[in-house]
Amino acid sequence: MRRLYLSTTLLFWLLVAAFWAGSLYLPPADESLATAAEKTYTKVDLARHATEENCWMAIRGSVYDLSAYLPEHPSRPELVLPWCGKEATEAYNTKTKGRPHSPYADELLNKYRIGKLAPDKP
Numbered sequence: 001m002r003r004l005y006l007s008t009t010l011l012f013w014l015l016v017a018a019f020w021a022g023s024l025y026l027p028p029a030d031e032s033l034a035t036a037a038e039k040t041y042t043k044v045d046l047a048r049h050a051t052e053e054n055c056w057m058a059i060r061g062s063v064y065d066l067s068a069y070l071p072e073h074p075s076r077p078e079l080v081l082p083w084c085g086k087e088a089t090e091a092y093n094t095k096t097k098g099r100p101h102s103p104y105a106d107e108l109l110n111k112y113r114i115g116k117l118a119p120d121k122p
């Protein structure tokens with residue numbers, strides 16, 4: 001009985017030691033890993049997506065692929081299409097008429113986010 005107790009205790013501590021040793025081999029927790037998956041696009045990347053079927057816009061520092069949404073957009077296409085491939089924060093914020101989009105539009109916009117816009121080089 002005593003032997004069983006000793007060997008089980010030994011096994012337990014061996015397992016604890018093994019887990020501890022194993023954790024030393026894991027890469028250190030790195031905060032940048034959380035955002036590593038996020039893609040960054042330059043204005044040149046953006047400009048390659050400037051058509052109705054392939055329309056990206058940069059709004060408030062993020063890049064959105066709006067190709068699937070454009071046919072649903074309630075305004076005349078001529079108002080939105082010129083912003084494909086461009087930095088369109090001002091146009092989005094004002095609808096080019098000095099009126100902001102609704103919170104619903106902001107929520108919708110989130111669904112099309114594909115990454116962030118690279119800062120301009122000095």
Ligand code: HEM
Nearest residue numbers: 074075079080083088091092095096101102104105108109
């Ligand atoms: C950046 C260029 C854009 C321009 C110039 C623009 C302009 C307009 C205009 C003129 C209207 C209709 C009239 C009005 O409600 O005042 C409108 C409505 C709307 N737009 Fe845009 N839009 C743009 C981008 C977007 C994007 C990217 C989204 C969302 C993914 C969006 C979502 C909506 C929605 C949901 C409405 C209905 C009204 C509201 O909820 O605010 N728009 N937009």
